Amino acid sequence: MAIEQVDPELVEFDVRTDEMLINMGPQHPSTHGVLRLVLRTDGEVVTNVVPHIGYLHRCAEKIGEKLSPRQWIPYTDRLDYLAGMNMNLGWAMAVEKLLDLEISDRARHLRVMMCELNRIASHLVAAGCYGLDLGSFTPFLYTFREREKILSLFEEVCGARLTYSYITPGGVTADLPPGWLDRCEQFLGEFEEVIPELHAVLTSNEIFIRRTAGIGVLSREMAVNYGTSGPVLRGSGVDWDLRRDGEVRVTKMYEDYKFEVIVEVEGHYPQDRDDYPPVPPEAVLGDCWHRFYIRMIECVQSIILIRQAMEKYRQCDEPLGEPIKTNQRLPKGEAYLETEAPKGQMGFMVVGDGTAIPWRVRARSSSFCNLSVTGEICRGCLLADVPAIVGSLDIVLGEIDR
Amino acid sequence: MAEYLVQFGFPVWLAYGGIAVVQCMILLGIMMGAAATFTWMERKVSGRIQDRLGPTRVGGRFGWLQSPADGIKLLCKEDLIPKDADPILFRLAPYISFSASFSVFLALPFANGWVAQHLNMGVFFILAVAGLEVYGVMLGGYSSGSKWSLYGCIREAAQVVSYEVPLGLCVLIPVMVAGTLDLVTIGNMQQGWGWNWMIFHSPFMFVTFFIFVTCAVASTNRAPFDLAEAESELVAGFLTEYSGFRWSVFFMAEYGSMVMVSGLGAILFLGGWYGPIPVAELLGLTHANHAILGWLGDLLGACNFLFKAFLGVTVMMWLRWTLPRLRIDQVMTTCLKYCVPLAAAMFVGVVLWSYALPGGIFPRKTPLGAVAEGPTWPAPQATGGETP
Numbered sequence A: 001m002a003i004e005q006v007d008p009e010l011v012e013f014d015v016r017t018d019e020m021l022i023n024m025g026p027q028h029p030s031t032h033g034v035l036r037l038v039l040r041t042d043g044e045v046v047t048n049v050v051p052h053i054g055y056l057h058r059c060a061e062k063i064g065e066k067l068s069p070r071q072w073i074p075y076t077d078r079l080d081y082l083a084g085m086n087m088n089l090g091w092a093m094a095v096e097k098l099l100d101l102e103i104s105d106r107a108r109h110l111r112v113m114m115c116e117l118n119r120i121a122s123h124l125v126a127a128g129c130y131g132l133d134l135g136s137f138t139p140f141l142y143t144f145r146e147r148e149k150i151l152s153l154f155e156e157v158c159g160a161r162l163t164y165s166y167i168t169p170g171g172v173t174a175d176l177p178p179g180w181l182d183r184c185e186q187f188l189g190e191f192e193e194v195i196p197e198l199h200a201v202l203t204s205n206e207i208f209i210r211r212t213a214g215i216g217v218l219s220r221e222m223a224v225n226y227g228t229s230g231p232v233l234r235g236s237g238v239d240w241d242l243r244r245d246g247e248v249r250v251t252k253m254y255e256d257y258k259f260e261v262i263v264e265v266e267g268h269y270p271q272d273r274d275d276y277p278p279v280p281p282e283a284v285l286g287d288c289w290h291r292f293y294i295r296m297i298e299c300v301q302s303i304i305l306i307r308q309a310m311e312k313y314r315q316c317d318e319p320l321g322e323p324i325k326t327n328q329r330l331p332k333g334e335a336y337l338e339t340e341a342p343k344g345q346m347g348f349m350v351v352g353d354g355t356a357i358p359w360r361v362r363a364r365s366s367s368f369c370n371l372s373v374t375g376e377i378c379r380g381c382l383l384a385d386v387p388a389i390v391g392s393l394d395i396v397l398g399e400i401d402r
Numbered sequence B: 001m002a003e004y005l006v007q008f009g010f011p012v013w014l015a016y017g018g019i020a021v022v023q024c025m026i027l028l029g030i031m032m033g034a035a036a037t038f039t040w041m042e043r044k045v046s047g048r049i050q051d052r053l054g055p056t057r058v059g060g061r062f063g064w065l066q067s068p069a070d071g072i073k074l075l076c077k078e079d080l081i082p083k084d085a086d087p088i089l090f091r092l093a094p095y096i097s098f099s100a101s102f103s104v105f106l107a108l109p110f111a112n113g114w115v116a117q118h119l120n121m122g123v124f125f126i127l128a129v130a131g132l133e134v135y136g137v138m139l140g141g142y143s144s145g146s147k148w149s150l151y152g153c154i155r156e157a158a159q160v161v162s163y164e165v166p167l168g169l170c171v172l173i174p175v176m177v178a179g180t181l182d183l184v185t186i187g188n189m190q191q192g193w194g195w196n197w198m199i200f201h202s203p204f205m206f207v208t209f210f211i212f213v214t215c216a217v218a219s220t221n222r223a224p225f226d227l228a229e230a231e232s233e234l235v236a237g238f239l240t241e242y243s244g245f246r247w248s249v250f251f252m253a254e255y256g257s258m259v260m261v262s263g264l265g266a267i268l269f270l271g272g273w274y275g276p277i278p279v280a281e282l283l284g285l286t287h288a289n290h291a292i293l294g295w296l297g298d299l300l301g302a303c304n305f306l307f308k309a310f311l312g313v314t315v316m317m318w319l320r321w322t323l324p325r326l327r328i329d330q331v332m333t334t335c336l337k338y339c340v341p342l343a344a345a346m347f348v349g350v351v352l353w354s355y356a357l358p359g360g361i362f363p364r365k366t367p368l369g370a371v372a373e374g375p376t377w378p379a380p381q382a383t384g385g386e387t388p
Helices: A008-015 A060-064 A069-077 A084-099 A105-133 A138-158 A180-203 A206-212 A220-225 A231-235 A248-253 A288-315 A366-371 A374-378 A385-393 A397-401 B002-007 B012-049 B066-076 B087-106 B122-130 B133-143 B147-178 B183-188 B203-219 B244-268 B291-320 B328-356
Strands: A020-024 A036-042 A045-052 A333-341 A344-352 A360-364
Touching: A020 B147, A036 A385, A045 A374, A045 A385, A060 A069, A060 A360, A069 A084, A084 A105, A084 A248, A084 A333, A084 A344, A105 A138, A105 A180, A105 A248, A105 A288, A105 A385, A138 A180, A180 A288, A206 A288, A206 A385, A220 A231, A231 A288, A231 A344, A248 A333, A288 A385, A344 A366, A366 A385, A366 A397, A374 A385, B012 B066, B012 B087, B012 B244, B012 B291, B066 B244, B087 B122, B087 B133, B087 B244, B122 B147, B122 B183, B122 B244, B133 B147, B133 B244, B147 B183, B147 B203, B147 B244, B147 B328, B183 B244, B203 B244, B203 B291, B203 B328, B244 B291
Parallel strands: none
Antiparallel strands: A020 A036, A036 A045, A333 A344, A344 A360
């Protein structure tokens, strides 16, 4: 009797390892909140990643349709709770667009100051938590130490450390307390000295480079097609920043400010000083390392912007102007405006029907679009790369689920 | 000690058995104390490194209350066994790790002759028993019934088994130079001034020490090689489902093996219980002068040894709080592509060096490879007594 030939495919099937489906989150330490990732893994290799969201849904938009724009400001604080000022700004400017309202120069400089300070705070959290995602605990505490100083500055201005409700349609709620500018300048001086420390412990660390360079490469086309924005988009080499390229209302806020968009040009970044680490040869444009480095350099850019704003604020002696009243009637019509928040383009839409309560409120979150690339760039990476990639996208679930 | 008791008319089994129990208890006490000290130290070191205020303020004078508070908390915690866990293996696993980690101290000398059980192949015993620790971790990860734990234990198995190869090679090099597996003899060969330490035997040996440190950190699962726990990827790896007392048993096993590899490194490379300056000898604290003086000299040696072991542990803590974690493929690459070939090359280098300079550069009190003359401390005779 002839020996039956074994089907080669069957043999291959026999030695193949089984795929395993595992849940990462929603209570996993490194998914930055309550994100749930369903991983299909073959040993250590991740073959598929599906993000699941909605664990932090608080009906913020629907609540916005029951409150007047001024009353909804505290809810915007809780969208991206790491950058409350920028969220306030987005909503305030959208409402101003609907009302066709102009604000005073004094309020404008205050807004720039606060938003850029908050951008530094947000990027510090991103950098620190990224270290945590890679297993390095210490930078996290260094960055939070610096962030605390920013929060103390905010506390002096508006009384809150996290949910500020400071920037409102029509301007800001209060002027600066006496001596604040000096304390802010002192902080900026201290912070400038800390940045090389952070570079030493993270950016230029050999293990850090090995864990991030060439990992999670997001190509230029994919970044544009998925609608990513902010450092994720610029990390892929797209020269796009709403502070420069946005609507007139947004660019006018940064009128007569000198700044550069932080994007790689021929292996170099604007504002990267000599004592900052160079781009390592292993790094590919669009990988985790670039996304991380852009945030670090944006902090430097923000320092420059804050210094300019403080100078302009000092020279400006026109009155601050009054924010809109709670019962301010909204005209019929709709307005949509996107601003450059630390994590990307934050858009707010408001539809007025002639009453004080908007008929429709909608938010467009940058983290949502940035998260959508996860499945694409995590495919085929190792299990340990998943936190590295998700961390480099710097998402905030409060903003995604709203 | 047991011999004295026998002289006073105790039956042999009682004398040896009793002394064995006493020695075990002393060792266990030392190691428990060490674990408490190290948790305290880890807090202080990490607090300083990370610029945190808490650890410099909390817990009374020098924060001594923190460790007892920790212990009480761990004992009072709810004893959880997951529904899907294998209850017997789940309970058994921590104790396997613990006993493996602590049995090693039976053969680890703290000073000249201060060893619970003097084995003439102590190095071999230590490596063999320390390798058993991985079984506890594997059982714990497997029996937890959690996929994250399974990942942790598989990683641990792959990593520890791989790193035992370069670790073994690194240990083999000083053993080859010394010509003995007896840790007491190896330690005594490094008597005298600091340049008699094994690490200064040759440039190759110097490099070997750093390979040894890398492999030691990796085989104890400390950062940056803590892949089995990897809290940002695997939640807590094999420890995910453990809580309370069982978790603390794993924890103590980890600290035990940290002390063990530091101590082993100190004996094999850093002069064991001899300092860089032979203080005991210069002060005349030797057994040749008087038994009490000799005992004092040994006590000084034990302090010396413990200081070196603590220094090793501190370096491990420093690494842990500074470096990010490697990825599993990078960990394996480091082992197989760099550590193993380098260790092998160093082995060849040391062989050639010893061939060219058989007596070493500096004259030694106890020459290297002096097996023919016998160890300075009498090796144990075969006795009818029970061994611990």
